[in-house]
Amino acid sequence: xxxxxxxxxxxxxxxxxxxxxxxxxxxxxxxxxxxxxxxxxxxxxxxxxxxxxxxxxxxxxxxxxxxxxxxxxxxxxxxxxxxxxxxxxxxxxxxxxxxxxxxxxxxxxxxxxxxxxxxxxxxxxxxxxxxxxxxxxxxxxxxxxxxxxxxxxxxxxxxxxxxxxxxxxxxxxxxxxxxxxxxxxxxxxxxxxxxxxxxxxxxxxxxxxxxxxxxxxxxxxxxxxxxxxxxxxxxxxxxxxxxxxxxxxxxxxxxxxxxxxxxxxxxxxxxxxxxxxxxxxxxxxxxxxxxxxxxxxxxxxxxxxxxxxxxxxxxxxxxxxxxxxxxxxxxxxxxxxxxxxxxxxxxxxxxxxxxxxxxxxxxxxxxxxxxxxxxxxxxxxxxxxxxxxxxxxxxxxxxxxxxxxxxxxxxxx
Amino acid sequence: xxxxxxxxxxxxxxxxxxxxxxxxxxxxxxxxxxxxxxxxxxxxxxxxxxxxxxxxxxxxxxxxxxxxxxxxxxxxxxxxxxxxxxxxxxxxxxxxxxxxxxxxxxxxxxxxxxxxxxxxxxxxxxxxxxxxxxxxxxxxxxxxxxxxxxxxxxxxxxxxxxxxxxxxxxxxxxxxxxxxxxxxxxxxxxxxxxxxxxxxxxxxxxxxxxxxxxxxxxxxxxxxxxxxxxxxxxxxxxxxxxxxxxxxxxxxxxxxxxxxxxxxxxxxxxxxxxxxxxxxxxxxxxxxxxxxxxxxxxxxxxxxxxxxxxxxxxxxxxxxxxxxxxxxxxx
Numbered sequence: 001x002x003x004x005x006x007x008x009x010x011x012x013x014x015x016x017x018x019x020x021x022x023x024x025x026x027x028x029x030x031x032x033x034x035x036x037x038x039x040x041x042x043x044x045x046x047x048x049x050x051x052x053x054x055x056x057x058x059x060x061x062x063x064x065x066x067x068x069x070x071x072x073x074x075x076x077x078x079x080x081x082x083x084x085x086x087x088x089x090x091x092x093x094x095x096x097x098x099x100x101x102x103x104x105x106x107x108x109x110x111x112x113x114x115x116x117x118x119x120x121x122x123x124x125x126x127x128x129x130x131x132x133x134x135x136x137x138x139x140x141x142x143x144x145x146x147x148x149x150x151x152x153x154x155x156x157x158x159x160x161x162x163x164x165x166x167x168x169x170x171x172x173x174x175x176x177x178x179x180x181x182x183x184x185x186x187x188x189x190x191x192x193x194x195x196x197x198x199x200x201x202x203x204x205x206x207x208x209x210x211x212x213x214x215x216x217x218x219x220x221x222x223x224x225x226x227x228x229x230x231x232x233x234x235x236x237x238x239x240x241x242x243x244x245x246x247x248x249x250x251x252x253x254x255x256x257x258x259x260x261x262x263x264x265x266x267x268x269x270x271x272x273x274x275x276x277x278x279x280x281x282x283x284x285x286x287x288x289x290x291x292x293x294x295x296x297x298x299x300x301x302x303x304x305x306x307x308x309x310x311x312x313x314x315x316x317x318x319x320x321x322x323x324x325x326x327x328x329x330x331x332x333x334x335x336x337x338x339x340x341x342x343x344x345x346x347x348x349x350x351x352x353x354x355x356x357x358x359x360x361x362x363x364x365x366x367x368x369x370x371x372x373x374x375x376x377x378x379x380x381x382x383x384x385x386x387x388x389x390x391x392x393x394x395x396x397x398x399x400x401x402x403x404x405x406x407x408x409x410x411x412x413x
Numbered sequence: 414x415x416x417x418x419x420x421x422x423x424x425x426x427x428x429x430x431x432x433x434x435x436x437x438x439x440x441x442x443x444x445x446x447x448x449x450x451x452x453x454x455x456x457x458x459x460x461x462x463x464x465x466x467x468x469x470x471x472x473x474x475x476x477x478x479x480x481x482x483x484x485x486x487x488x489x490x491x492x493x494x495x496x497x498x499x500x501x502x503x504x505x506x507x508x509x510x511x512x513x514x515x516x517x518x519x520x521x522x523x524x525x526x527x528x529x530x531x532x533x534x535x536x537x538x539x540x541x542x543x544x545x546x547x548x549x550x551x552x553x554x555x556x557x558x559x560x561x562x563x564x565x566x567x568x569x570x571x572x573x574x575x576x577x578x579x580x581x582x583x584x585x586x587x588x589x590x591x592x593x594x595x596x597x598x599x600x601x602x603x604x605x606x607x608x609x610x611x612x613x614x615x616x617x618x619x620x621x622x623x624x625x626x627x628x629x630x631x632x633x634x635x636x637x638x639x640x641x642x643x644x645x646x647x648x649x650x651x652x653x654x655x656x657x658x659x660x661x662x663x664x665x666x667x668x669x670x671x672x673x674x675x676x677x678x679x680x681x682x683x684x685x686x687x688x689x690x691x692x693x694x695x696x697x698x699x700x701x702x703x704x705x706x707x708x709x710x711x712x713x714x715x716x717x718x719x720x721x722x723x724x725x726x727x728x729x730x731x732x733x734x735x736x737x738x739x740x741x742x743x744x
Binding site for chain 1: 475691711
């Protein structure tokens with residue numbers, strides 16, 4: 001009798017273990033940066049967990065400053081986290097070269113994915129292998145301070161404004177402590193507009209197309225319509241604080257600034273109340289609404305513990321459904337659709353005029369710097385010459401010539 | 414009484430460690446171990462790995478799985494192909510000129526050596542002068558010593574940001590210079606020539622307090638009798654300084670110059686905060702070049718090769734200095 005009882009107990013225990021195992025949650029580990037301060041990560045986790053019972057998401061936080069370096073080291077050490085967020089294209093290229101990224105081709109073929117990215121996903125495609133998908137695309141827009149325009153009696157910037165009109169408007173808005181424009185110190189904020197034509201790129205080794213924009217910024221500096229580069233670098237002035245001070249009329253900046261702007265206006269830290277966005281200006285021969293941007297994406301680790309669950313998450317994150325969650329936090333998803341744009345413009349604090357809403361659907365988005373083995377080295381060279389031109393240590397022509405010579409020498413190696 | 418020397422042919426009996434001795438050795442080793450383990454993990458092993466990596470093409474910082482490329486990284490940083498073609502075309506000097514004016518490594522080397530050559534003597538000079546002044550029983554000497562030492566313990570970022578403000582266009586320093594007749598009014602860090610001087614200025618200002626303290630300690634050790642003898646011999650103050658003080662401070666100067674030279678070759682923080690290596694490549698230093706190559710361009714192999722160049726230079730300087738130690742430090 002005792003034996004029978006013991007056998008029955010053992011069977012019950014074994015069965016209970018099986019049932020526990022079946023009910024056990026799948027935990028997806030995702031490596032990302034600044035988890036606590038990046039609002040969309042929490043929103044994505046909560047939304048996915050709510051709609052996918054049995055799956056738990058755990059973030060591993062890596063500081064944004066050294067993200068690529070630390071993730072490289074983690075992957076090299078055989079880390080088994082399921083998903084790695086992609087911060088830069090060169091970072092992903094290096095990890096893919098080292099064999100850490102899983103090809104998503106089979107998954108995509110089975111689900112007929114990709115339709116909503118309007119070609120942006122090609123930046124994560126190497127030799128026919130799609131190794132990551134984008135879920136955020138921070139293209140650049142023009143922020144403007146409506147109060148300053150109202151006070152000056154100048155018409156708001158429009159979505160089809162040319163760079164010449166931008167210059168005129170900036171000069172018209174300047175004076176009495178107001179700067180008409182703020183071109184931040186980065187090369188992208190000053191001259192990268194040249195790539196919006198879809199022909200020029202920063203890796204082609206020919207930079208005469210940047211001259212027009214260098215001249216434009218220097219003209220604005222000379223006219224007192226924007227703070228000089230030397231002053232911004234010496235004082236370490238951040239673009240967000242500059243626009244937040246309330247004395248800058250127009251600021252070309254990435255879409256990521258929307259969330260910061262809304263939050264800081266709500267908390268009362270910014271001296272800006274009424275603002276809007278417009279498409280970045282365009283050159284005469286470039287289509288209005290053309291801009292450039294960066295991608296943020298996700299890849300599956302080849303050593304992932306749960307590759308299928310990881311794909312399920314990525315395919316949700318990057319789709320219309322996940323994109324609406326991302327858009328709801330004031331961020332720009334990579335998936336382009338009217339539905340997503342509606343969510344973006346319905347965020348509390350987002351300007352409600354038609355112009356600002358229309359600026360959410362750009363006509364063309366070029367990549368800031370394409371994925372290329374030399375991209376980082378080229379960026380370094382361009383950055384050095386950029387600082388020499390902007391401090392006026394060399395003329396624009398000399399700087400462009402230096403860029404051409406140095407990059408072509410690098411490409412010839 | 415003569416001692417009995419052991420015969421050369423007789424080997425001493427093999428030493429067997431007693432229990433107490435073994436215990437003592439273990440205690441000694443356990444005291445050394447924490448330091449040595451830390452040194453091995455954070456310095457020794459990375460240095461050895463860096464040497465190996467300088468011959469590899471590593472894009473992720475991992476040695477395993479990286480491709481062995483021989484001297485390709487070294488050829489790359491010295492731009493051997495281009496420099497040798499310049500030498501073939503225009504002679505040795507043309508090649509050298511190309512290396513120091515166009516190649517990243519050459520420019521970084523030139524800038525670092527210039528920075529070191531100016532900063533080291535300037536810092537030593539300022540420290541000695543400050544130490545001599547504050548060694549006397551002047552009013553407020555203790556307060557001044559503390560004030561001058563303060564920059565050394567203050568946050569580097571804060572210091573550099575403050576100096577950036579002071580050296581700005583229309584900033585206080587330019588205003589003073591202009592009132593003295595200068596027509597220079599540009600942010601120092603935005604000027605190819607002045608950017609380097611801005612970094613030198615901040616470096617000297619920051620370290621002179623530290624070396625002043627070292628010199629102050631050294632001055633306490635100069636025997637008074639030497640000054641008395643010099644006075645009796647009719648030496649004036651300047652002669653006393655030149656013939657008594659300075660020679661007596663030689664060991665300290667030797668130590669300070671070694672530390673300063675090595676520190677100067679490793680300069681990074683001041684440059685990164687104040688100029689970012691710019692404008693152009695005007696303040697690109699060896700370490701900023703290493704950082705840029707490794708952590709911005711992800712060329713860990715190439716960066717390791719540059720680090721090896723830096724290692725060889727610092728090693729050479731140290732060997733030369735130590736070979737001169739007898740002459741300069743222990744006269």
